[in-house]
Amino acid sequence: MVSGRKSKDFAMASRFAFLFLFSLLIATSFRFSVAGDDVTTGAAASDDLLIRQVVDHGEDHVVDENSLLNADHHFAIFKKKFSKSYASQEEHDHRFSVFKANLRRARRHQKLDPSAVHGVTQFSDLTPREFRRQVLGLNRRLRLPSDAHKAPILPTNDLPADFDWRDHGAVTPVKNQGSCGSCWSFSTTGALEGANYLATGNLVSLSEQQLVDCDHECDPEEKDSCDSGCNGGLMNSAFEYTLKSGGLMREEDYPYTGTDRAACKFDKTKIAAKVSNFSVVSLDEEQIAANLVKNGPLAVAINAVFMQTYMKGVSCPYICSKNLDHGVLLVGYGEGAYAPIRLKEKPYWIIKNSWGPNWGEEGYYKICRGRNICGVDSMVSTVAAVSTS
Known part of the structure; x- marks a missing residue:
């Protein structure tokens, strides 16, 4: 009886620990999705740019989560599709940095919102603060x-x-x-x-x-x-x-x-x-x-x-x-x-x-x-x- 009770207690504790870790993962993902969105440099910049998205190559082209995005290539497509141009090389480089940060952000949104498709939009070169203001x-x-x-x-x-x-x-x-x-x-x-x-x-x-x-x-x-x-x-x-x-x-x-x-x-x-x-x-x-x-x-x-x-x-x-x-x-x-x-x-x-x-x-x-x-x-x-x- 004691052994059976210990097994049940261990199972309950394991289940609680799993739920706690799952909740912590969701909360952490959401915190970075909202609070960390304006960060465009640092360690996060080296993150894998895996993301499910739709981009325009004359027709919709789906890049699945097992593909490694070429950020330069997709930024070029983004600029052409949405007629984006920048006044200087410095502004261009800044917007490219924001674009990469938004790819990571879209990846996080995809995990938090799996019944929708998230990816590159006309706002992908705006920081969340700029997006809110504009x-x-x-x-x-x-x-x-x-x-x-x-x-x-x-x-x-x-x-x-x-x-x-x-x-x-x-x-x-x-x-x-x-x-x-x-x-x-x-x-x-x-x-x-x-x-x-x-x-x-x-x-x-x-x-x-x-x-x-x-x-x-x-x-x-x-x-x-x-x-x-x-x-x-x-x-x-x-x-x-x-x-x-x-x-x-x-x-x-x-x-x-x-x-x-x-x-x-x-x-x-x-x-x-x-x-x-x-x-x-x-x-x-x-x-x-x-x-x-x-x-x-x-x-x-x-x-x-x-x-x-x-x-x-x-x-x-x-x-x-x-x-x-x-x-x-x-x-x-x-x-x-x-x-x-x-x-x-x-x-x-x-x-x-x-x-x-x-x-x-x-x-x-x-x-x-x-x-x-x-x-x-x-x-x-x-x-x-x-x-x-």
């Missing part, structure tokens, strides 16, 4: 006001298994915010474009530049927290501005420039869409799905740490921060994606991004539904439009 832009100083209007609870028993507003004509083509932290404005216009379509039957592309130039709506509960063009903003504040100003103009009447140095050119005689009301959706995935189906695409905030290296597939990382730093548009959901880390098929959200159609899956991102992955369920807003006619 192409994110959700103002983290801003938060939903405590008195924000809550969306009513909707029935969820008859929701379709799969739904995509692109199939119903409510989503404009993917846009590109460029090197301006104006993601919040694209999330705002995307939601209002869908709502306006439901109200009028017409899909109209709305002006992000109007929001960048003219929207300085502030959070009354937090000093100095205002929508600030390329320096960030918040979708609900932008809805508030749109409600107060009377509406948004068409993109063709107020085109996007990707800078915030110009004066506001808002013309009330050219309003194309008006906000009737907006509200915050409950932190409940069934309610988010119900609001999506009933009210159109939803403005959503997300943590974009895995998006810099994302190429395709369903992103379902083992661990992801819920610190929100990017505004996107939720346009649909599905049920049929296989997620190896869950050992079963996993439902997912379909996200429209604002980095152009050459990023991700033709400008779109798929992320797991369930457990608020990367904070995707934390800040969700729905907007209603009123016909301008």
Whole structure:
């Protein structure tokens, strides 16, 4: 009996030690993926550049994990594919160093997020700090006001298994915010474009530049927290501005420039869409799905740490921060994606991004539904439009 008890105790201890070491490995990998991403020199530079990625040789060419990447070769392909050029040899060498660091980073992301494909993207020559500053832009100083209007609870028993507003004509083509932290404005216009379509039957592309130039709506509960063009903003504040100003103009009447140095050119005689009301959706995935189906695409905030290296597939990382730093548009959901880390098929959200159609899956991102992955369920807003006619 004593011998049997010792064997059981030893087995339990071994199992605990394995779980502890596995957790430590994941935590260490994630720490280096997030905290160590700006390091481009030192011992890590000699790391093996093994990575699963897709690069363009006239057609997609997959380099599997058993291949040793030639960094010079892939940097040359990267520069050609994304029309990259640098002002000096010193800048070129610096960007090559950043590129190699991002190959290692993509390799770490691949291990942490095996159901997606990570590799070289148009952002592979940017440090994570540059990436955050240039192409994110959700103002983290801003938060939903405590008195924000809550969306009513909707029935969820008859929701379709799969739904995509692109199939119903409510989503404009993917846009590109460029090197301006104006993601919040694209999330705002995307939601209002869908709502306006439901109200009028017409899909109209709305002006992000109007929001960048003219929207300085502030959070009354937090000093100095205002929508600030390329320096960030918040979708609900932008809805508030749109409600107060009377509406948004068409993109063709107020085109996007990707800078915030110009004066506001808002013309009330050219309003194309008006906000009737907006509200915050409950932190409940069934309610988010119900609001999506009933009210159109939803403005959503997300943590974009895995998006810099994302190429395709369903992103379902083992661990992801819920610190929100990017505004996107939720346009649909599905049920049929296989997620190896869950050992079963996993439902997912379909996200429209604002980095152009050459990023991700033709400008779109798929992320797991369930457990608020990367904070995707934390800040969700729905907007209603009123016909301008």
